Amino acid sequence: MNVHSLLVGTMDKRITILIAAETLLSERGFYGLSMKLLAQRADIAAGTIYCYFKNKDALLSELLIHINMQVANKLFENWTDTQSLQQKYEILWKNTFNSVLRNPQRLNVVDMLLFRPGHDRKEIKNILRSNVFSPLFDFYQQGIDNNTFHAWPIEALLSLSFDSAINLAKHILRQRLEKNEELVAQVRKASWLIIQKQNNQF
Amino acid sequence: MNVHSLLVGTMDKRITILIAAETLLSERGFYGLSMKLLAQRADIAAGTIYCYFKNKDALLSELLIHINMQVANKLFENWTDTQSLQQKYEILWKNTFNSVLRNPQRLNVVDMLLFRPGHDRKEIKNILRSNVFSPLFDFYQQGIDNNTFHAWPIEALLSLSFDSAINLAKHILRQRLEKNEELVAQVRKASWLIIQKQNNQF
Amino acid sequence: MNVHSLLVGTMDKRITILIAAETLLSERGFYGLSMKLLAQRADIAAGTIYCYFKNKDALLSELLIHINMQVANKLFENWTDTQSLQQKYEILWKNTFNSVLRNPQRLNVVDMLLFRPGHDRKEIKNILRSNVFSPLFDFYQQGIDNNTFHAWPIEALLSLSFDSAINLAKHILRQRLEKNEELVAQVRKASWLIIQKQNNQF
Amino acid sequence: MNVHSLLVGTMDKRITILIAAETLLSERGFYGLSMKLLAQRADIAAGTIYCYFKNKDALLSELLIHINMQVANKLFENWTDTQSLQQKYEILWKNTFNSVLRNPQRLNVVDMLLFRPGHDRKEIKNILRSNVFSPLFDFYQQGIDNNTFHAWPIEALLSLSFDSAINLAKHILRQRLEKNEELVAQVRKASWLIIQKQNNQF
DNA sequence: CATGAATGAGTTTTCATTCAT
DNA sequence: GATGAATGAAAACTCATTCAT
Structure with missing residues (x-):
């Protein structure tokens, strides 16, 4: 794995998370967006989100x-x-x-x-x-x-x-x-x- | 105290709560409106809100x-x-x-x-x-x-x-x-x- | 009103409360027996119960x-x-x-x-x-x-x-x-x- | 740590909670079993109970x-x-x-x-x-x-x-x-x- | 990087009890 | 005696976040 594929992979996961977040927001409203549920939808562990976003608020800003x-x-x-x-x-x-x-x-x-x-x-x-x-x-x-x-x-x-x-x-x-x-x-x-x-x- | 003043008093507290709720919503956003904080702002006990509104959602609808x-x-x-x-x-x-x-x-x-x-x-x-x-x-x-x-x-x-x-x-x-x-x-x-x-x- | 009728009236209300309490316990279980609901069933104000029973526990003991x-x-x-x-x-x-x-x-x-x-x-x-x-x-x-x-x-x-x-x-x-x-x-x-x-x- | 010890550890905490629950029930009766107190007795955080049991009722059924x-x-x-x-x-x-x-x-x-x-x-x-x-x-x-x-x-x-x-x-x-x-x-x-x-x- | 068990502060809501009327 | 508005402590439960692995 080289740096490029790593970056691409990284970017993909960021986007995956953001897309899952938008889906959840539209499906379940603001309350429906729990980090645990978001992780499930993005098919990753809850902690992993914090590898890509500082916290929930940063994630929402980026979204x-x-x-x-x-x-x-x-x-x-x-x-x-x-x-x-x-x-x-x-x-x-x-x-x-x-x-x-x-x-x-x-x-x-x-x-x-x-x-x-x-x-x-x-x-x-x-x-x-x-x-x-x-x-x-x-x-x-x-x-x-x-x-x-x-x-x-x-x-x-x-x-x-x-x-x-x-x-x-x-x-x-x-x-x-x-x-x-x-x-x-x-x-x-x-x-x-x-x-x-x-x-x-x- | 007659019936009228009683009704007015009762109405006043309802309105007081609604006003405090609007203030908190504009100051702190949707999350910022906790029932405990609302009670503090309205200068009543937390439980008192529930004498006037069935629950938080009913309060917000009335607001x-x-x-x-x-x-x-x-x-x-x-x-x-x-x-x-x-x-x-x-x-x-x-x-x-x-x-x-x-x-x-x-x-x-x-x-x-x-x-x-x-x-x-x-x-x-x-x-x-x-x-x-x-x-x-x-x-x-x-x-x-x-x-x-x-x-x-x-x-x-x-x-x-x-x-x-x-x-x-x-x-x-x-x-x-x-x-x-x-x-x-x-x-x-x-x-x-x-x-x-x-x-x-x- | 003489003392006797007062006692009889008093006794009646005690019994009324106790009967309402048993009804609520059997209908709604232990959690279902709130003092407010009990008062409603007994057709009195919540505070009135405390004229006849020291507190909820005393009421239950008497029941x-x-x-x-x-x-x-x-x-x-x-x-x-x-x-x-x-x-x-x-x-x-x-x-x-x-x-x-x-x-x-x-x-x-x-x-x-x-x-x-x-x-x-x-x-x-x-x-x-x-x-x-x-x-x-x-x-x-x-x-x-x-x-x-x-x-x-x-x-x-x-x-x-x-x-x-x-x-x-x-x-x-x-x-x-x-x-x-x-x-x-x-x-x-x-x-x-x-x-x-x-x-x-x- | 292998899978087996992990399972055992998990099981142990479930059992620890159940035992603490039984102790509290016998010591303090049905009301005495608050989730906060249970957590204290089991020496875990209140939220941890909900990692093992869906809610209080499920816990009691399992007990x-x-x-x-x-x-x-x-x-x-x-x-x-x-x-x-x-x-x-x-x-x-x-x-x-x-x-x-x-x-x-x-x-x-x-x-x-x-x-x-x-x-x-x-x-x-x-x-x-x-x-x-x-x-x-x-x-x-x-x-x-x-x-x-x-x-x-x-x-x-x-x-x-x-x-x-x-x-x-x-x-x-x-x-x-x-x-x-x-x-x-x-x-x-x-x-x-x-x-x-x-x-x-x- | 990735995990997910654990945390504990925070939420809404209930309710026995009090007290001024 | 009777009232019922008001209280506020306590309940069950949630969830963003951390950290040892």
């Missing part, structure tokens, strides 16, 4: 990052440089909307992780923003810079446009609305129009 | 309802029948936005209560919707009925309009943006325009 | 005595002075046997009371023996004195004769044997014969 | 079985195949009588375990009867089959014969009678004679 990185990957799927801003926006919005709808548990899991005791939500949010989600901010900045979007702080734009994808998906999940493709397209289109500079003067 | 009723009261503050739809919307949006900004922890607490293990979120959501938040839905239905708003499901309208108040407030809290009154007004106005039927055809 | 007095009454039912020893024995044995069979819970209740923590079984046993059960000992002494029974210590005679009624009833209860009248009569007769001096020489 | 197996072993001590029925009976009776006398608390402990709330006595009784105590039933069946004993249900025979050993021992314990060897022998002999078919016709 949050791990999930966010996966989410970010989904978000920018199918983006290419030749697309227009609007094309990119539609893809971004659809990816987001569909991610929430297709894996609603994951939204819960992220919430559990964000609301867990002793966790400073701002800290990790900032870490993520400046890394995995930076293309999202770059996208909006570009729209601002070329006079397409209102010259507002990006968060203001997000609250009217990007966030609507998550909002609508949540409403659908809660309300058991039928997923009406036409309606979804209308909301998406509206959320695009509302941040256009030329269409709306306030 | 959720208690908070939602307070929130709903805030939401419709300053509404009068003579106001136009737009006036009502502005009040509603401002109330919501300010509620989140002024008591950001409360949003977290509600999430903790909704995400707590073994809790069926839909059940309570429906209870609340059909009661304390029904004016919100009535408001949107009215706008739809008189051809002011798009004839979409109310949730679709919410995701573009009302939700933006919460979204923006959250972004401000997370980002520590200065609360720029003009920007806030712009976002609010945009969120109003986007659901108008006459202004936008999709 | 044990109360039950034993009732049991003793059953035991000697239908005894008359004109009956022969053997007639008396048959009545005694039948009464005992039937008491156990008809109210098996009562046997359990007595056991619960005897095995309760901190209870010195010998103490109460002796109190009872020298009082409510003294006719039983008198009966055996009479048989010894007139040369009918073996001149053994009464306990030795009991272990072969009277005890068989309880033993058999217990076996029937545990085993769900059919209550075969003929068999019961045979056992009873055998238990009578075995203590006769003239029939058995050892 | 009942454990004790009954030990009791059964004592019961049939010194039996050999060449002995006559009467020889076997005398040994059986003496073993039983002495077991009760030598470890009177054990009788109480067994009763506590049988009478403990939520415990179905019949279930375990049947398990034991069909296993550890089956030689006892075989013994009586043999006596019935070869026309030595009355052809009654075994329980009827037990109530007159075997049970007398326990009855007498209990009476001696309660009464603090001197253990009179001659008297004991007489009772034992009487209990043997009473179940003989040839000696007694009813």
